[in-house]
Amino acid sequence: MANSLEFSVVVPVHNEAGNVEMLIEEIVRALDGRAFEMVFVDDASTDDTRAVLSELKSRFPMLRVLGHRRNAGQSRAIRSGILAARAPVIGTLDGDGQNDPADLPDLYRALTRADAPADLKMVMGRRASRKDTPWKRFGSRFANNIRQRLLKDDCDDSGCGTKALYRDAYISLPYFDHMHRYVPALMRAEGYNVEYRDVNHRPRGSGTSNYTNFGRLNDALSDLRGVMWLIRRRRQPGGADEI
Template identity: 60%
Template structure:
């Protein structure tokens, strides 16, 4: 019988238990049956012996055998907790589903296509949780170096990142990098919308949090092909960018909060 996330998780934010993993790795997947096994093994290899962790792989109602592959991996990888959407809801919803189900106060996200290298997770986790880190530091985000995408995709990404960075002032050179490590509680304070995963640095800064960036490696997709074209990305990005600009313009920060 398939274990399901309690329905209450979709309406009530539940705090992670006091005793549990130190890091929850959340991986949204849609039609990634060929990539799933390789990626889960890479994550486990990168983290075992370094930190107590769990892997939450969220199958976004794939039409291939992704769900079956993930279910079959549980015996080999006891850290793995596969979840599955009843209908396709997109990457951002997959990320949010995994974060709401997470049992750790610290989250790492990465894309399910294998382009993010799990070997980079420990460095981001260490930077976020280091002794002496600023109290307001809530996220360390990866910035891909020497990307392996097509020239057209790299050019489109460079233009989009430049426009977004100028309009939002988020200091992010590569907000499209799926590899990020952040505190669960900080994420759940952010306003949720589809494609939120591309605007996390800007939204974190909107809440008054600090964000740091570290270089990470970039790889070609392990198997399969991208789910989006440059035109599809651009069409959605314009609308989302206007929405995030509106959210920033309507935000007022209290400065400090004291109990009297």
């Protein structure tokens, strides 16, 4: 079965007990007719998220559930899911229900189309009409403007969790905490191409956000310095030929 999978959908979750069932149902509807799996990674939730996911496995045989023994953050949860995934193409969604699974087929088709550039490794969503509070939208715009000026990655919505990417390209990237916000810049530094597509965005289903503007900004200032260092220190051989 693993050899026939087209698509693995990876979803990191932390205290999302009220959102996971509906999200799973939506993924199944969106990908009906495809050979896919869902890999939900519970990042040591303190609510009933893990128990709810465990019960849902009997209804959805394509659902796999990984559980972190300790809380390690969203980037680590995404990485754990992608490392465990069995398909060559990965789709990612945030676990709060704000990303729309209905966008995944379009991103998959754009990534795998016959006339795609040879080095296209990721198609990332761009939230066309955000359903967040004005304060949260302001914080994201502020952070994105700084990041774009420093990294020049052409990404104007690094916080969008809706992505389709090739697994082998992702696992070639350096891992660090919060790297999920810098995947476009890291892909480009590795010599890969990234494209963007407008996607839907919805209000949070239940629960509360795990992030604040100030907390995100504090992390971003440190992360940006590290990412800039990584990019400066990359050296590309222009490919490798077997002799």
